[in-house]
Amino acid sequence: MTGTDQMTGTGQSSDLISTILTRRSIRSFTAQPIPPELLTRLMQAAMSAPSAHNEQPWHFILITDKALLKTASVLSPHMAMLPSAAAAILVCADKDLEKSPGLWSMDCAAASQNILLAAHSSGLGAVWTAIYPRQDRIDGFKAAFNLPLSVIPFAMIPLGYPAETPAKQDRFKAERIHFDKW
Numbered sequence: 001m002t003g004t005d006q007m008t009g010t011g012q013s014s015d016l017i018s019t020i021l022t023r024r025s026i027r028s029f030t031a032q033p034i035p036p037e038l039l040t041r042l043m044q045a046a047m048s049a050p051s052a053h054n055e056q057p058w059h060f061i062l063i064t065d066k067a068l069l070k071t072a073s074v075l076s077p078h079m080a081m082l083p084s085a086a087a088a089i090l091v092c093a094d095k096d097l098e099k100s101p102g103l104w105s106m107d108c109a110a111a112s113q114n115i116l117l118a119a120h121s122s123g124l125g126a127v128w129t130a131i132y133p134r135q136d137r138i139d140g141f142k143a144a145f146n147l148p149l150s151v152i153p154f155a156m157i158p159l160g161y162p163a164e165t166p167a168k169q170d171r172f173k174a175e176r177i178h179f180d181k182w
């Protein structure tokens with residue numbers, strides 16, 4: 001077994017760049033549950049993200065309770081897929097852990113992207129659904145999950161085995177690359 005096989009936990013190997021190039025948002029899921037150890041691997045991937053001053057301001061709420069997924073789905077107009085997910089990760093930041101003021105959202109974005117890529121390389125589907133910086137969604141998630149005052153919900157990431165296979169998109173634009181000057 002290669003290191004990559006161990007990483008995916010599925011016996012499939014994929015190199016990182018092909019994982020990046022083939023990832024798409026998945027909004028339709030099968031009913032198959034996700035093994036707890038795979039969810040832990042996704043958490044490891046999330047917490048391996050870079051962060052400003054290595055502040056690692058994140059906390060994650062792992063949600064598998066269907067009633068909670070349903071409750072959360074109405075806290076944004078763009079989370080209708082949540083009740084069909086096998087699980088979801090609520091990515092949060094604790095402002096009290098911040099060392100570099102103003103950069104926590106970028107740390108959480110890096111962690112969220114790591115989750116999307118680790119999910120895809122493991123045969124799972126996922127989609128980043130936005131909470132921060134929409135104040136109504138922040139308020140809704142803070143109340144629904146009883147978050148401490150210093151904790152800000154950043155994004156919700158529904159997860160599951162994909163029930164759709166969106167085609168890979170080639171978004172490479174040579175004209176967006178500038179060499180040494182604009």
Ligand SMILES: Cc1cc2nc3c(=O)[nH]c(=O)nc-3n(C[C@H](O)[C@H](O)[C@H](O)COP(=O)(O)O)c2cc1C
Nearest residue numbers: 023024025026027076078079127128129130131166
């Ligand atoms: C910051 C951010 C917020 C997003 N919010 C939502 C959302 O609320 N609901 C949703 O279905 N998709 C959301 N998406 C997913 C985007 O719609 C998706 O990434 C984009 O259309 C490109 O498609 P792809 O992910 O399949 O490559 C979000 C993505 C990002 C990066």
